[in-house]
Amino acid sequence: MSPISSWFHHYANPGVFLRLVRPCLLPLGTISVILLMTGLIWGLCFSPADWQQGENVRIMYIHVPMAWLASACYVALALCGILSLVWRHPLADRAAIEIGPIGCAASALCLVTGSLWGKPSWGTWWVWDARLTSMLILFFLYLGHITVIRAFDDSFRGQKAAAILAIVGIVDLPIIKFSVQWWNTLHQPDSISLTATPTISLSLMWPLVLCTGGFTLGAITLVNTRLCASLMERQVQFFSRRGK
C-alpha cells in the first residue's frame, strides 16, 4: 500500500479521526469568530462606501463569501463522492451528509443577498442572468443531494446515489465561474483573481478577504462539529445495541 493511501485509510477509522479533530474544533471556531468579527465590523462600519453604489456595497461582505462557500462546498461534496465511489472511504459518506445542508444554506443566502443587492443597484430583485440562473441550479442540486442521501432505508445506497449526483452536478461549477465572461449580461465580472491585480479598491478588499476567511473557517468548523457529533451518535447507538 502506498504511503498516501495508508495515511488515508488510517483516518478512515472514526476513533482516530475523532481523537485528531475534536481538540482542533475550539481553536478553529475561535479563530473563525475573531476573523469574522474583525472583517464584519471593519466592513460594515469603517470601510469607505463605494463611489458609485454608496452604502449598498456593504452587502458584498456577506454575498461574496456565501457565493464562494456555496461553490467550495459543492467541490467538497464532489470530492467526497469520488472518495466514496473509488476508495469506499467511510468518512467521505458521513461528511457528504453534513456538508450538504451547509452548502445549501450558503447558496440560498447568496441568492437572497444578491437579490437584496440587485434591487437598489440594478432596480430589480431578479433577472434571468446566466450567473443568477446557474447559482439557482446549484441550489436545486444541493436540495436534490440532501433529499437523495436521506431517501433510502438502506443508507449505503442513498450515499452511493448522492455521490453519483454530486459528481455529475460538478458541470454546473465552471458554468457559474465563467458565466460572467461567456454571457456578458447584468452581473459584473470578477473583481479579484489570483493572477491579475484586483480591480477592487484595497480598502474594500481587506475586510472582504477577512470575511471570506472567517466564513470559510467557520464552515469547516461547523462541518467537522457535525461530523464528530454524527460519529459519536453512531458509537452511542452501537454500544446501546450491544448492551441489550
Place this chain on the structure above:
Amino acid sequence: MVALFITLIRRELRLAFYFGSDTLGGLFFFILCSSLFPLALGPSPSLLHMMGPGIIWVCALLASLLPLERLFAADYDDGSLDLLMLSGLPPAGIALAKIVSHWLTSSLPILLTSVPLGIMFSMQTKELLILLGSLTLGSLTFSLIGGTIAASILGARRNTLILPLLVLPLNTPVLIFGALSSYAMQIGASITTNLSLLGACLCLALPFCPLAAGAGLREACR
C-alpha cells in the same frame, strides 16, 4: 450479446404496446400541456409564434419525465430486473436498452406530435425542421440523463419527489441550448452553434450515462 440487447428492446416495446394507456399517457400530457399555454397567454398568433418553440421544449421535457418513474421500478418491484441481471447482458447494456426503449415509446411519439403543434403555433416549415432536429438530439439526452437518475434512485422512499428534483436541474443545459437553437431563426442568430452544443451534450451523455445507470442497477440488485 447484441441478440440479447435486441430481445430486451423488443420485450420493452411489446410491454409498452400491451399497456397502451400508460404509454400514451405521456403523449396526451404533452399535447394537453402545450395547448394550455394559448388559453393562458391569449390567442395572439405573433405571441404564440414567438413562444412556441420554448413551450414545446418545456412540455417535451416534462412529458419525458412521466414514464421515468416506472422505467426500472416496475421490473424492480416484480423481480424481473434480478432475472435480467442474470441474463448475461452487462448492467450498462440493460440500462441502455431500457433508455432506448424509453426514447422509442415516449419521445418518438412526442417528436411526431410536435409537428402539428408547431403548425398550430404558426411556425414556418424551416423552423419546424430545426425544431425537429434539435428536439431529436435533446430528447435523446433527456432519456439518457433521466434513465441514469431513475436507475440510481431505484428503491428510494420518496421516488415521485426526488425524480423531478434531480432530473430537471441536470437537464437545464440541454433545454437552454435546444430552445436557443429553435429560436435562432427568429432572432437571426447562427443555427449550427447551438445544434453543435446540443450534439456535444449528447456525445458526452452517450458513453457515461449507461455506465452510471448500470452501476445504479447493480447497487439496486445487490
